[in-house]
Amino acid sequence: MLGYSMPLYIYVIEDLLVSMILLSSFVMLSSRWISFYIHAYGFQSFLIFVLTLIIGIEAQSVDLYIVAFLTLFVRTIFVPYILLKMIKKFNIKEEVKLSLKIPFSIISGVVLTIFAYFLIYRLISAFSPKIVVNAGSIALSLIFVGFFMIISRFTTITHILGLLVIENGIFLLSVVVVPTLPIIVELVVLFDILVTVAAMLILSMFMKMRTGSFSTAMLNRLVG
């Protein structure tokens, strides 16, 4: 995105897409049900796929095509599928335990988004058009919201999803701000997602077998 000059309608579409991405992260913040989270994550990843594809087509970059379709397969289809299957297998119907009430979560999300905007504005506004500043700040806000989700929810699945949202934010940032990033980086990040999700799922299965729950609220034995 940065470094390419693009027609106006691309800018409009991109603004629309990134605002919907932001919306999907707020959907995650405001929901109580795990399957809701997973669907919101899949939707968010799909939007990122569309954005990457459009930028790839405009910039005529084969690397971005490959990355876009890998995003579609891994982030949009594979990971949500595995998580949903996991939920079905263990028959999880429990609500997510929240350490903060939902309205407060949303207010925190808004504050984090504004903070991300100022941070990105100070960093890159000197040399980049406004549209990149907007998209970059939303990408950074995804990272912050991901961290917020990890610290404010007590379920292993939401911890994994928090990490995945952080990863989405980093990916979005790299696509809109540095689209020339070597493809090897994107590939290893995707590989990393797969391995991390697999490892965390195995761990949470161990946890389910030992403690009978996916809740992380009881992980309080090791202190001092």
Place this chain on the structure above:
Amino acid sequence: MNMKIFIAIFLIIPLFASLSSFIVKNKRFAEYISLFSSSLDLIGAFVILYFVLNFKPVFLFNNAIAIDKFSAYLILLVGIVYFLSSMYGISYMRLAIENEKMTDKEFFRYELFLNLFALTMLIAPMINNMAVYLIDIELTTIVSSFLVISEVTEKSIEAAWKYILVVSSGISLALLGTILFYLSGNIPGSANIVSSLDWTALRLNAGYLNKDIALIAFVLIVIGLGTKVGLAPMHTWVPDAYSEAPSPVSAMLSASLENVALYGIIRYFGIAGRSIGFGYPEAILIIVGIFSIFIGIMGIIYQNGTKRLFAYSSIEHMGIITIGFGLGGVFGTFGALLQMLGHTLAKSTMFFGAGNFLHKFKTKNIKKIKGVFYVMPKTAFLFSLGSVALIGGPPSVVFISEFLIILQSLKDGYYWITVLLVGFLLTAFVSLLSKTGSMVFGKADDNFNAEKGDFSPFSYVPMLLPLSASLILGFYIPESLHSLLIGIVHIIK
């Protein structure tokens, strides 16, 4: 021999060992193939070091692999701990199967992941592309989290979960920092584009990077990789993971993984320093280092668990090393590098000793372990010498390195750092010695009815080897090691 083939074989050996031990499913075979592959890799590490020291840095596969003196030194440190841990693992795992009802499945999973863990750590210092390096660090996290749950208990699952969650989010911050470093070299409209993430290229063209972005990127890198190193305040996972992992794994986590992660910070330190000047990055490292020492000592003073004690001691040592790099100069950097070696040698001794105590006394509680000297004299002797070596008692290499770091702070005129360092080191000296002393000396409980005597030689020879190396290096640093470390000092600055 062709260096390409040599490096390939060097990396295939641990992979082969892990897969074959998992396929053959014979316990004796699995133990000895790990020992064999680790001793081959230790020899290989020395060969690489010899080559780099006497000829030139190695660049292979289109510069994807870059091994200079610093990388070769790190590879050697990893190789040493891999060798010691796989030797000690023979004794530890036999006892775990005997006493703690470790199942065969858990044993073979341990052998599989132990060698893979060593492999990921041996690769990390060779990688030129910093993003790929970070992903490799992430892989070490995942592999070692399965080693932490070698024995599946509720506590070990908790430790592994904290470990993987905290470190993964840390690494993602470091990845963000790496992307920002790339952005800083790719500002549209600027005359010089640095379109690479190789540290060699970044270091060469550091002057062209955008200074503001490079600064933020370096802060993110310190936070992200600092999580992996265990620098305070990102250290929360360290005591849990180190205390719940089996002792050979604790030694590998503490003595080599921390060094491998610190290696990344120091590479970026060199790049950032060349771009924005060394003043600001040095200040960051010094502040983080002092805070880590403080947290480490607080953890040592109020500690009841043997392995948690040494985990906090690791945090303290990493703080000292970070301060050494942060102070810069020849003495500071030299001291920090030497401290890496001293930490590696002493900390593996201590974790092995703690593992022997665990098997004999069936507890990790310091207050319940008394009179080890009467129960297992050889382990107790090595353990008490090791604790003196660890905290920098005079005839050890840690003494020299800490002395050099303090000397550098005096030389630069940072007297407040000198005062703080000396105070902290004395506190650590007293508090750690009182803890280990209460375990080693005193009188064993009357109702302690386990059999007296040491375990097999595999349980104390891995303590003896690094300890004697640490003591010998305290008296005499060979010319080759000296010139190697001086070479690395010039690489970093």
